[in-house]
Amino acid sequence: MTPLHLAVALEGTGWHPASWREPEARPAALFDAGYWADQVREAEHGLLDLVTIEDGFAIQSSRPHQPDERTDQVRGRLDALLVAARVAPLTSHVGIVPTAVTTHTEPFHFSKGIATLDYVSTGRAGVRVRVSTRPDEAALVGRREIAREDAPELFDEAADWVEVVRRLWDSWEDDAEIRDAATGRFVDRDKLHYIDFEGRFFSVRGPSITPRPPQGQPLVAALAHRDYAYRLVARSCDLGFVTPQETADVAPILGEIRREQEAAGRAEEPLHVLGDVVVFLDESAEAARDRKGRMDTRLGRELVSDARIVVGTPAELADLLLEWQEAGLAGARLRPGSVDHDLAQITRGLVPELQRRGAFRTAYEADTLRGLFGLDRPADRYAA
Amino acid sequence: MPRKQIHLAAHFPGVNNTTVWSDPEAGSHIEFDSFLHFARTAEWARFDFLFLAEGLRLREQNGLIYDLDVVGRPDTFTILAALAAVTDRLGLAGTINSTFNEPYEVARQFASLDHLSAGRAAWNVVTSWDEFTGENFRRGGFLPQEKRYLRAKEFLAATWELFDSWRGDEIVADKETGEFWRPGGDFAIRSDQFDIHGRFPVPRSPQGRPVILQAGDSEEGREFAASGADAIFTRHGTLEAGQAFYADVKGRLAKYGRSPDDLKIMPAATFVLGDTEAEAQEKARHVRYQQVxxxxxxxxxxxxxxxxxxxxxxxxxxxxxxxxxxxxxxxxxxxxxxxxxxxxxxxxxxxxxxxxxxxxxxxxxxxxTGRQNFIGTPGRIAELLDEFVQADASDGFVLVPHITPGGLDEFADTVVPLLQERGVFRTEYEGTTLREHLGLKPAPTTAATDLGTAVAE
Structure with missing residues (x-):
C-alpha cells in the first residue's frame, strides 16, 4: 500500500470559530512564538509531511467584503512567512508551508522569502498561494481596485506570480558561487540569469538576490474549489488541496485537474492532490460530537465549511482517508476543529491507527519536503 | 558623573569589498549556520543588536553583474524571524526599502517580527528611486528622485499610524464571557503617496513599534533622523568629524520635543586586532590587499x-x-x-x-577607499572606543567585521571584556527589549503626529 501524505492546516486556535473558548485552548498565546513552535513540534512528533500556516491579507471577518464588529471570535494574526521562519530552526523534518497572497504582493520579495525559509529550514519550505478577490483587501494597499468578478483573471495573475517566483529560484545556478582567487571572481556571472518575465500583469527582470534554495524548487501549493482554481493547481503547483464532500466527488475533481494538466502540457509532471477535512476527533464518537456540539452552541449555529467535516474517532477518519486514497487522492490536509485538542488526536490517534494499517510512515524517510513527496531535486531550467 | 555606556551593534558582513571572501577563514554568506554563528557571538558578547543590510538588485558594472565582491543575501524579514528562534535578547535589525514595499505589508511584517522576537525588532529605513532596481518589481521604478524623502517620511508616518492603531489592551480572550477582543486597528491614511484604509491585523507588539534606524548624512537625512529615528548610522571616522556630527544632530532634537538621549549616534566601524601594535598594522595592511x-x-x-x-x-x-x-x-x-x-x-x-x-x-x-577605523591591540582599541564615546563623538558603534561568520569572535573574546572592565559596557542584559538595551523610552503613541509636522516643514 502506498503510504498516505498528511498535512495539517494551522489556523488560530482551530477551524471552529468557537474553538478559542475550549478548555485546552490558549487564545491569549496566539501572538507568541512559543504557541506556534508547540504546534509545529507536535506535527513533527506525528511524522506529518507538512504544516500549512493560514494567512489572509486582511484581518479575519465573518463578512465577505469588510471587517466585522464581532467580539466573540478570534481576530488578529501574525504574518505567516515570519511565523514559518520563526519555527523552522526548532524543527528538523516537517515541511513548513506559509500562505502568500499573490494579488497584492511582490513575487520578487516572496521568491527570496521562501528561498530563505528553505535555507533556515535546510530544505523544508513550500508556499501555498492564495488569491484575494476582496475589495477591502485591495484598499489596504490602495494600488488597484478589485471586484469579485475579476476572480478568473486574478487566478491567471497568480499563475504568472508563481512563474516569476519559480524562475527567480532558478536564476542562480547551483554552482554560480565559485570563489576563484586567481581571477578575483566570487561568482561566475554566466551562471546568474535574468529571468526577463513579461506578462499581462507585470514584468520582472531578475536575477534574484538570493542564491538557489536547498531544494532548488520549494513546493508550491494551492487550495482549489472550482475550474479556474483547478487550472492554477494544474498549471503551477506541486500540491493541490481540494474539498470533496463525498468519496464520489473525488474522481470528477481529479479528472478536471488532470485535464487541465494535459492542456497545460504538464501531464507528466508529478502533482499530489490532498483532500481537505475539518476534524473533531476523540476516543469515542460521542465525545467528539459533544465537543463539537458545545462549540456549535457557542457559535449559535452548526459549523459550515467548504470542506468535509468529520466528527468521530481517529479510526473512522482513517477509514475515510483510505477510501479517498482508493479514489485517487494522495492523502489529506487536516484542519483541526480545535487545535489544542485535535492536533494531538491526529498525531497520537490517527497516525498510529494508519501506521497499524500500514498506511503511514513510521519514521521520516527524507530530510527535505520534496523528498517526503518522493520528488527529486530538479535541474535548473537555465543550466546549459 | 557616571561614564557613558557604549552601545554596540554587529553588521553581518555585506556585499561589498570590505568583506574578504578569499580568506581561508571565510565561510558561507547564505547558509543559516553562518547567521547562527554570527548572532550567537553577538549575543554572547551582550551586543545591542545585529544588523542586516539589503539591496534589491544585483549590482552591475559595464553592463554586467558585478562579480568581484560577495554576491547574494537572504530575505531580511525571514532571516531575522529565524534568528529570533535561536537568540533570546539580541536586537534584530533589518534594512527595508520604503520605495519597493507598501506600508501595510511592512507594518504587518515588523509588528509580527516584534511579537515573534518578544520585542527585539528594528528597522533601518532606506529609500531609493532608481528604475534599475524597479525592474525587479511589479510596481516598477515609478518614483521620481525628488520624491524619495517624501515617500520615506510618508511611509514611516503611515506605518506608525498602523502600529498605533492598536492601543495594546484589545485582546481580552475571556473564555467565560466569550469576549475575545474589543475591536481596534482601524485606519485611514491619505497623503501624496498613499490612499489606504481598513483594519490593521496585528495587535500592538511588545515595543509598540520597531526601533527605527536611519543612515544618511545629508541635511534631509539628519532632519529625518532627528524627527523620528531612534538611532542613526554614520561614517564619521575621526573624532573631530564625529563630534561635529554628534552636536549637530543632537541639537536638532529639541524642536521635535525630543531629548538628546532619544537618538543614539552609532558610526560604522571596522577593526583589526593584533597582539602588538606592529602586528595589528601588518594584519591591517594584509586585509587591505585582500579587500582590493x-x-x-x-x-x-x-x-x-x-x-x-x-x-x-x-x-x-x-x-x-x-x-x-x-x-x-x-x-x-x-x-x-x-x-x-x-x-x-x-x-x-x-x-x-x-x-x-x-x-x-x-x-x-x-x-x-580604506575604511579601517580601529587598528591595534585589544587594550588600545577598547581605549579608543571608550574615548570616542566619552568625548561625545558617538554613543557607540556598528562594528563591521570583514570575515563571515567568525569576524566578530576575536573582538567578543578580547575587546568586550576590557570594555566591561572599564565599566562602559554591560556584562548582562538588563532588559528584554531592544528599546531597553538602547536606553530608549517606550515608543510614544503620538509619534506619527510629530513626524507629520516634520514632513510639513
Whole structure:
C-alpha cells in the first residue's frame, strides 16, 4: 500500500470559530512564538509531511467584503512567512508551508522569502498561494481596485506570480558561487540569469538576490474549489488541496485537474492532490460530537465549511482517508476543529491507527519536503 | 558623573569589498549556520543588536553583474524571524526599502517580527528611486528622485499610524464571557503617496513599534533622523568629524520635543586586532590587499573615471585620460558612485597622492577607499572606543567585521571584556527589549503626529 501524505492546516486556535473558548485552548498565546513552535513540534512528533500556516491579507471577518464588529471570535494574526521562519530552526523534518497572497504582493520579495525559509529550514519550505478577490483587501494597499468578478483573471495573475517566483529560484545556478582567487571572481556571472518575465500583469527582470534554495524548487501549493482554481493547481503547483464532500466527488475533481494538466502540457509532471477535512476527533464518537456540539452552541449555529467535516474517532477518519486514497487522492490536509485538542488526536490517534494499517510512515524517510513527496531535486531550467 | 555606556551593534558582513571572501577563514554568506554563528557571538558578547543590510538588485558594472565582491543575501524579514528562534535578547535589525514595499505589508511584517522576537525588532529605513532596481518589481521604478524623502517620511508616518492603531489592551480572550477582543486597528491614511484604509491585523507588539534606524548624512537625512529615528548610522571616522556630527544632530532634537538621549549616534566601524601594535598594522595592511584585488582596483577606478578601463594595468600609474563627467553609466545599483560630485577634481587629488607617495593604481585605491577605523591591540582599541564615546563623538558603534561568520569572535573574546572592565559596557542584559538595551523610552503613541509636522516643514 502506498503510504498516505498528511498535512495539517494551522489556523488560530482551530477551524471552529468557537474553538478559542475550549478548555485546552490558549487564545491569549496566539501572538507568541512559543504557541506556534508547540504546534509545529507536535506535527513533527506525528511524522506529518507538512504544516500549512493560514494567512489572509486582511484581518479575519465573518463578512465577505469588510471587517466585522464581532467580539466573540478570534481576530488578529501574525504574518505567516515570519511565523514559518520563526519555527523552522526548532524543527528538523516537517515541511513548513506559509500562505502568500499573490494579488497584492511582490513575487520578487516572496521568491527570496521562501528561498530563505528553505535555507533556515535546510530544505523544508513550500508556499501555498492564495488569491484575494476582496475589495477591502485591495484598499489596504490602495494600488488597484478589485471586484469579485475579476476572480478568473486574478487566478491567471497568480499563475504568472508563481512563474516569476519559480524562475527567480532558478536564476542562480547551483554552482554560480565559485570563489576563484586567481581571477578575483566570487561568482561566475554566466551562471546568474535574468529571468526577463513579461506578462499581462507585470514584468520582472531578475536575477534574484538570493542564491538557489536547498531544494532548488520549494513546493508550491494551492487550495482549489472550482475550474479556474483547478487550472492554477494544474498549471503551477506541486500540491493541490481540494474539498470533496463525498468519496464520489473525488474522481470528477481529479479528472478536471488532470485535464487541465494535459492542456497545460504538464501531464507528466508529478502533482499530489490532498483532500481537505475539518476534524473533531476523540476516543469515542460521542465525545467528539459533544465537543463539537458545545462549540456549535457557542457559535449559535452548526459549523459550515467548504470542506468535509468529520466528527468521530481517529479510526473512522482513517477509514475515510483510505477510501479517498482508493479514489485517487494522495492523502489529506487536516484542519483541526480545535487545535489544542485535535492536533494531538491526529498525531497520537490517527497516525498510529494508519501506521497499524500500514498506511503511514513510521519514521521520516527524507530530510527535505520534496523528498517526503518522493520528488527529486530538479535541474535548473537555465543550466546549459 | 557616571561614564557613558557604549552601545554596540554587529553588521553581518555585506556585499561589498570590505568583506574578504578569499580568506581561508571565510565561510558561507547564505547558509543559516553562518547567521547562527554570527548572532550567537553577538549575543554572547551582550551586543545591542545585529544588523542586516539589503539591496534589491544585483549590482552591475559595464553592463554586467558585478562579480568581484560577495554576491547574494537572504530575505531580511525571514532571516531575522529565524534568528529570533535561536537568540533570546539580541536586537534584530533589518534594512527595508520604503520605495519597493507598501506600508501595510511592512507594518504587518515588523509588528509580527516584534511579537515573534518578544520585542527585539528594528528597522533601518532606506529609500531609493532608481528604475534599475524597479525592474525587479511589479510596481516598477515609478518614483521620481525628488520624491524619495517624501515617500520615506510618508511611509514611516503611515506605518506608525498602523502600529498605533492598536492601543495594546484589545485582546481580552475571556473564555467565560466569550469576549475575545474589543475591536481596534482601524485606519485611514491619505497623503501624496498613499490612499489606504481598513483594519490593521496585528495587535500592538511588545515595543509598540520597531526601533527605527536611519543612515544618511545629508541635511534631509539628519532632519529625518532627528524627527523620528531612534538611532542613526554614520561614517564619521575621526573624532573631530564625529563630534561635529554628534552636536549637530543632537541639537536638532529639541524642536521635535525630543531629548538628546532619544537618538543614539552609532558610526560604522571596522577593526583589526593584533597582539602588538606592529602586528595589528601588518594584519591591517594584509586585509587591505585582500579587500582590493588587482581586478577590484580597476573596478573602483572605473567608478570614478566613469569609463571602461579594463585594459588598464593595476600595478601601473593612474590613467592619463580624465574621467567622463555626467551621469554615471558605468556602475549601477551602488549608492557610493554618487559620492563623486566633481570627478575631475577627485582624479587630480588621486594623482597628487600617487605622485607624492609613489603609488601604483592599486595602491592609490587601497589608500583612498580604506575604511579601517580601529587598528591595534585589544587594550588600545577598547581605549579608543571608550574615548570616542566619552568625548561625545558617538554613543557607540556598528562594528563591521570583514570575515563571515567568525569576524566578530576575536573582538567578543578580547575587546568586550576590557570594555566591561572599564565599566562602559554591560556584562548582562538588563532588559528584554531592544528599546531597553538602547536606553530608549517606550515608543510614544503620538509619534506619527510629530513626524507629520516634520514632513510639513
Amino acid at each position: 584585488s588587482p581586478a577590484t582596483a580597476i573596478k573602483f577606478l572605473e567608478q570614478l573615471w566613469n569609463r571602461d578601463l579594463s585594459d588598464h594595468d593595476p600595478d601601473g600609474p593612474l590613467p592619463t585620460v580624465d574621467p567622463v563627467v555626467g551621469e554615471n553609466t558605468i556602475s549601477r545599483g551602488r549608492a557610493s558612485v554618487r559620492m563623486y560630485r566633481d570627478p575631475i577634481a577627485t582624479a587630480n587629488e588621486w594623482r597628487e597622492l600617487a605622485e607624492a607617495k609613489h603609488l601604483s593604481t592599486r595602491e592609490v585605491i587601497i589608500e583612498v
